[in-house]
Amino acid sequence: MQGRERYAGKTVIVTGAAQGIGRGVALALAGEGARLLLADRSDLVQETAEEARALGADVAVELADLETWAGAEAVAKAAVKRYKRIDVLINNVGGSIWFKPYEEYQPEEVEAEVRRSLFPTLWMCRAVLPQMLKQKGGAIVNVSSIATRGIYRIPYSASKGGVNALTASLAFEHAQDGIRVNAVATGGTEAPPRRIPRNPNKLSKKEKSWMQGIVDQTLSSSLMHRYGTIDEQVGAILFLGSDEASYITGSVLPVGGGDQG
Numbered sequence: 001m002q003g004r005e006r007y008a009g010k011t012v013i014v015t016g017a018a019q020g021i022g023r024g025v026a027l028a029l030a031g032e033g034a035r036l037l038l039a040d041r042s043d044l045v046q047e048t049a050e051e052a053r054a055l056g057a058d059v060a061v062e063l064a065d066l067e068t069w070a071g072a073e074a075v076a077k078a079a080v081k082r083y084k085r086i087d088v089l090i091n092n093v094g095g096s097i098w099f100k101p102y103e104e105y106q107p108e109e110v111e112a113e114v115r116r117s118l119f120p121t122l123w124m125c126r127a128v129l130p131q132m133l134k135q136k137g138g139a140i141v142n143v144s145s146i147a148t149r150g151i152y153r154i155p156y157s158a159s160k161g162g163v164n165a166l167t168a169s170l171a172f173e174h175a176q177d178g179i180r181v182n183a184v185a186t187g188g189t190e191a192p193p194r195r196i197p198r199n200p201n202k203l204s205k206k207e208k209s210w211m212q213g214i215v216d217q218t219l220s221s222s223l224m225h226r227y228g229t230i231d232e233q234v235g236a237i238l239f240l241g242s243d244e245a246s247y248i249t250g251s252v253l254p255v256g257g258g259d260q261g
Contacts, residue, residue: 006242008033011083013075015066015124016092018044020191021143023051024230025090025237030057032238034088037079041065066093067115072123076131086131088241091142093120094159099211102154113155118162125170125181137178141241142167144183146254146261151217152210160185164252171250180249182240187256188218188227223258 012029016022017038026038030052036059038045038052049059062078064071079086094117098109105113121142132138144167145160147153164183171181203211219225236255239245254260 004031005033006238006244007088009035010087011035011037011079011085012088012090012241013037013039013079013086013124013128014090014092015039015075015120016094017048018042021186021189021230021233021237022090022092023048024234025092026052027055028234028238030055030059033057035083036060037062037075037082039064039066039075040093041071066120066123068119069123069126072120072127075124076127079128080131085135086128087138089124089128089138089140090237090241091121091124091140091163093124094118094143094145094156094163096147096153096156099152099214100207101152101210105155110155113153114159114162117156117159121163122166125166129174129179132179133174133177138180139241139245140170140179140181141237142181142183143237144185144252146185146187146221146256146259148185148261150214150221152214167252168250175249180245182245182248182250183252184233184236184240185252185254185256185261186228186233187222187254187259188215189233190227190229218259221259222256226257228255228257 007029012034014026017026018040026048036057038049039062045061049061052059060082062075064074066072142163144163148157148161167181167183233255
């Protein structure tokens with residue numbers, strides 16, 4: 001994407017920007033001229049911000065727990081206060097905490113998975129809408145998953161199914177307001193080890209076998225039989241958020257090597 005300026009002058013919120021795909025999105029946007037509000041509950045997001053500034057971007061950071069309405073509202077308000085508008089929202093917060101058959105999940109674990117992978121997207125969409133309606137336009141890209149059809153992470157799958165439904169319905173509701181809403185359903189993605197793991201507990205032998213089951217299923221379901229790269233996910237996300245996708249809304253784009261989810 002070097003040399004492209006699709007986001008010049010645009011204000012973009014990126015959630016979950018401290019690590020992984022969120023960090024990749026933030027740095028790619030910085031290279032395309034975006035003004036960035038990076039949100040995460042980890043202070044590691046400050047490092048992403050410094051990398052983005054080194055690329056010449058105007059960057060603000062908001063530390064917030066996006067599993068809560070208060071956190072999401074604070075992020076939207078910080079973007080408007082600093083930049084006076086919100087052109088694009090990229091919802092990246094989420095991810096499985098546990099990997100096991102559904103009958104092994106405890107009730108509190110099911111609730112935790114939904115809070116992690118559905119509520120941040122619900123809250124952030126709600127938080128940015130007033131500003132996007134006021135300025136008569138905007139784009140939202142939700143990071144979903146092909147794991148809506150997969151094994152050993154049913155609460156996560158249900159959460160991402162909710163993200164897909166939210167994407168379709170919100171696009172339907174606000175197309176007449178100039179607001180586009182799309183999602184990228186990411187497939188298995190190679191990424192550096194998380195510096196702050198979602199689940200810090202050491203996996204048991206049984207849990208390792210379940211995790212391997214997910215890897216095997218992911219590879220077999222992909223027509224390319226491989227995991228993708230962060231850059232391959234970032235490219236799709238930036239396309240849907242850009243004006244190049246101006247006639248696309250309500251869509252969920254699978255980026256999983258042919259696995260449609």
